Amino acid sequence: MTQSHRLYDGGRVDRSQPINFSFNGRRYTGYQGDTLASALLANGVMLVGRSFKYHRPRGIFSAGTEEPNALVQLERGPRTIANLLATRVPLYEGLDASSVNSWPSPNFDLMAINGLFHRLLPAGFYYKTFMWPVSGWKIYEHFIRRAAGLGRSPEEPDQDTYDKINAHADVVVVGAGPAGLAAARTAALSGARVILVDEQVELGGQLLSERFIIEGKPALEWVAEVEEELLANPNVTVLKHTTAFGYYDHNFICFLQNRADNVAFGAEGRTRQRVWRVRAKRVILATGAIERPLIYVDNDRPGCMLAGALRAYVNRYGVKPGTRHVIFTNNDDAYRTALDLKAAGADVACVIDIRPDPKGELVTRAHEAGIEVIENSAISGVLGSKRVKGVEVMALNEPGDSVTGRSRIVQCDTIGSSGGWNPVVHLHSHAGGKNVWRDSDGIFVPGETLQAEHTAGANHGNFSLQAALTDGIQAAQDAAKILGLKIKGKISAPAVGTDVIEEPWRLLWYIPTTAPTGQRGKHFLDPQNDVTAADVQLAAREGYRSVEHAKRYTTLGMATDQGKTGNIPGHAILASALGQTIPETGTTTFRPPYSPVTMGALAGRYVGEFFDPIRRTPMYEWHEQAGCLWEDVSQWKRPWYYPKDSESMRDAVNRECLAVRNNVGMLDATTLGKIDIQGPDAAEFLNRVYTNAWLKLAPGRCRYGLMLHEDGMVFDDGVTSCLGENHYLMTTTSGGAPNVLAWLEEWLQTEWPELKVYLTSVTEQYATLQLAGPNARALLSEFTSDIDLDNEAFPFMSWRDGTVGGIPARVFRISFTGEQSFEINVPASSGLSLWTDIMIAGEKYGITPFGTETMHVLRAEKGFIIVGQETDGTITPLDLGMNWIVSKAKPDFIGKRSLARADTARPDRKHLVGLRTIDPEVVLPEGAQLVAETRAKPPMDMIGHVTSSYYSAALGHSIALALVKNGRNRKGDTIYVPIDGTTTACEVVDPIFYDLEGERLNG
């Protein structure tokens, strides 16, 4: 197919490199250097989609990030991307795009029937209609979602990878238009580390769309010189196709970089997109300006565009957007579009200017070029629905609030309107900057900032090229001065050959037609969300006086484009309806991101195997080869259980439990937290942080301790051993280790600085192998000759140094399983070797590796608590029945005072008890709620919940631990677990189910 609207020459496209693509199933050809939008226009395709609510036909509106209409679904299957802007997608071979919001096609859309019922769909329609009855929402939501959906998310895993990078700079310059380039070049001459970032694929900003002259040459030659100079400087990083999307406190600024020209497929061997996290000493915002449209009736018809966009398509892409163009303006700048179109051989029907008597230099040139200028007039109607066919033009009255006289029809298919330009104040606003209203041209410019920030160029309200260049240099000089850097050489702005004096804009936010608002056609403010001037006026009449409320009520500016073109006119119309000035009404809040950021880029490489660190013990590979299933304990991977063949979890755990009870098993206990404590006040310190007494623990001995928070609630537990004079080793729970160390350091550093104690984490120094079971001693004795394992010589709750299997070891005689148990600590590097040797030597005993699940069952049989399972931050030692560990004699310990509070001391709090189901085979679900009396259906009075529940192979029945109100006084009572219509009865019993006297662990 021929490119019917492509100019014979001109623009930055490469006509020697044709590119094939398809849109909505039809095949077209564009050129290297096109965007999807420019290639579509080159092929005469203007209609690209349907609007969100009324499904009105919509065309390409702009040439940049402000685009509200030309949203496309790019590619299919796992590569599909929703809601990309056709104006921002660089064309690539084979590109496959379709409209997002039309069915079956934008040309014939079944949902357009909504447009016929627009009087039933006013502002706040959803709020008004779907609020009653409440239960109806389930039905309405389904309907609304289907009717309103934009693009579709891929349903298969992302094929691409993404990453992030941190960067630091003296000066970050956002925007590589004239101001940004001048700023970056100047800053670089100071020796500063500079990052220049721009969202476009080429440097130059607005210059890419203009026919400007700098230093007697086309402006883009100057751009190329500056680029070359910047690239040659090792202190400068130039990032193209990269959007600064958020600006945060402390001059932290984030970019999204497209790392491949092909936005859908990326490039081989590297990530598709990258998030840059940049900390800058100074930031220069040279973000330019976005043209705002005039708000005339039916301004959404395909062919209604921004005047500057027409210029961009002609000058940059060598494309005539239409066959006959009308320019509608309140300013001189739009005359450039008329002149550039004319110069490119495009047909310009007329310029319609709302100003009574425009006389600027550009106006004069338009007259000279033979372009008709219709002054003091407005577009009072648009002909055509799927494409503009013409405009109705009428004279404006003096205040500009109505049209008068006879109308005239001008045939055309494309309208370029301009209501002036809005500085892109978004980033400045993200970081808390205020905006100031400038009455002379009706714009918000960046005001006071909270950051180390400068603004330059059009973003600073300096719209002429010469002013932008000068301003960019000034901003960089200011930044360098603050940073104490000297700029080498003399800097002056290059001379511009094309600047002319322009006359003021005429501010007319609403262009009247022959009937009151909304009674003849629609004045669109937000074409994507279908918000009109009438909607904003209705919101004002219904009492929405805050711009933030009016926004949410009407959805003005809430579409994917975030109102980049229509918000300021919309806020002005709201101000007018409220009888306020525009600064009194203000604007809605600008929030990051400036333009959409993919979720993949925010996740970066932290997906799949890199989602979170996996902590491995020295014996990890052995467990993996043994086929264990893993349990996540904070970031640790711990063996959960080791199923044999097709064994079920219950069978495997039963087998492991019986092996420990009857024979010998081995557990990898490396993950337990270990803190080395040294100093003359170490015992006193332990005495203050644990509830029991610590001053008399002798070297070689171990003691169990319970730690409370100030509120008296259990926080951690573990065994601490006295290693020598003023030297202890504390163990903590696996998950709690970092918190316990931080908690102890906090007390040492802030409350007890007088205590001479040093804490050092040694968790990772040792591999810990726990041998448990009646044959543990016999097996261990094969590996050591210098530790006397005899029960008298090495009693329960003591430790010995020596060698195990020729490896220096510290062996603790402690037990969490209730069996005779030795915890062997060896240097971590030797852990795997010793583990393997013991497993081989233990074969004759049938040694069984066991995991955390078996450990949990065995300790529950003994009624030993797990902090975080039996406790939840609301449980005292007394609640657990552990009065024996709370010293009455000590003057103080953390949490002591709280235990005396009336509520913590009352006798009928929740108590830890055991539960036995009447049916011994039923294993209660952990977390199940308990009741004393059942009723036919909820609500029932709950008296507690199950904290631990297992099948005990050793006992031949299920066991459970539970926290029950006044539980210790309910022993022997029957209580109930009602779940999903069934009720399980159980008896309240003592929480120790096995070996009450502790003969086994002492034996």
Add this chain to the structure above:
Amino acid sequence: MVDAYRLRSPLDHLGLTARAQAEAEYSGTGVVLSEIAHLCLINIRGDASDPAFIAAVEKSIKLTPPTAPNTVAGKPSQSRIMWLGPDEWLVITKPGRGERAMAELWKNLKDGKLHAAVTDSSEARTCIRIEGPRAREVLAKGCPIDLHPSAFGPGQSAQCIVAKCGVMLVQTAQAKDTAGTYELYVLRSFATYLWTWLEDASQEFGVRVA
């Protein structure tokens, strides 16, 4: 002394020695990764304002504990001592030299009745070295601190995050161009994750194991 064959560094299971031999011929890779296993690491706590403490450390290891934050004293080829906090240091020395250093420190600090702590952490961490012209860029993907030579040069250190893992980061050398050499002292349980992450992040620049 435990037989060497029984010792497993945290990254042994990745077969790095074999890979280093196989990849020695690779040229033009932007990044070179290696594990420096079984270094002796001794954590010291004490009062830097007490001349007796400083003297006892000097006597034990012939190095003065630095008081300037985030610096390392000593030569990478020999023993070094890294500032970890106002009252905390890490002694880094070659395999085999640790027992003697540990004994000396213990004798001079603890037996001298000074309030100090000496703790062996050799087994707790391993060292991953990353070097090559793109090493800094790889680190920047996971580390928020400024590693530009003007901000972080040889002899400087930091306790920071690299790819969600807490590390002690040391720069040992900086060539005239962009090439720098860095050591990452990482807890052994995190080492496999960090190594795998670093190797993945290095892929686009070309990477080999040394």
